[in-house]
Amino acid sequence: MPTPALTRYSMQNLSVDQYLRAHIRTVPDWPAPGVQFRDITPLLQDAKVFRVLIDAFIHRYMDPSIRPDVVAGLDARGFILGAVVAYELNVGFVPIRKKGKLPFTTVEETYELEYGSATVELHTDAVKPGDRVLLIDDLIATGGTMMAGMKLLEKLGAQVIEGAAIVDLPELGGSDKLRASGLALFTLLDFSGH
Structure with missing residues (x-):
């Protein structure tokens, strides 16, 4: 059942951006003091809101110039979005998992976090050379x-x-870093703060 505070928002008087933004919950001081956590789960809980969210991606990627052959989703909320987007586009889906979660031969990449590092993996047969891939995550x-x-x-x-x-937190610099690496980005919303 939708969160009662959110049921008052209908698409009738809102743009897609406003409608989706109205359904993202901000949780102050989680997981640490000073963090404004952007919780996307309300977007998924209501069938109509979830459809509007997915359609925002589908309409973009139906364009033949940026239509992917495969959608890759990042562990874990990228799986939710990526699998549905892939299904709607009638293309395959591949999961990029945290280390140790895939059963077959993998390639891995380690990256730095604010405190420490993490590693993600992908099956070696997940994509073919030349595949055009849409890489998707929640934030x-x-x-x-x-x-x-x-x-x-x-x-x-x-x-x-x-x-x-769905969400870009531009003040944290990730989107600038990704664009500087040559990756084109598409996000539905941005939020100031972190």
Whole structure:
């Protein structure tokens, strides 16, 4: 059931941007003091809102000039979006997982976090050389996960045509870093602060 505070928002008087923004919950001081966590789960809980969200991506990627052959989703919320977008576009979906979660031969990429590092993996047969891949996640903060995902796909010879996310947190610099690396980005919303 939708969150009662959110049911008052109908698309009737709102743009897609405003409608989606109205359904993202900000949780102050989580997971640490000073962080404004942008919770996308309300976007997924209501069928109509979820459809509007997915359609915003589908309408973009139906354009033949940026239509992917494959959608790759970043662990874990990128799986939710990526699998549905791939299904709607009638293309394959590949998961980019945290280290140790894939059962077959993998390639891996380690990236730096604010405190420490993390590693993501991809099956070696997930994409073919020349595949045009849409790389998708829920949010871009520092850009580390998306950059690592792009490097994995490129190791296998795929071309990442665009990185996509629901939310960009531009003050954290991730989207600038990704664009500087040559990755085209598409995000539906940006939020100031972090």
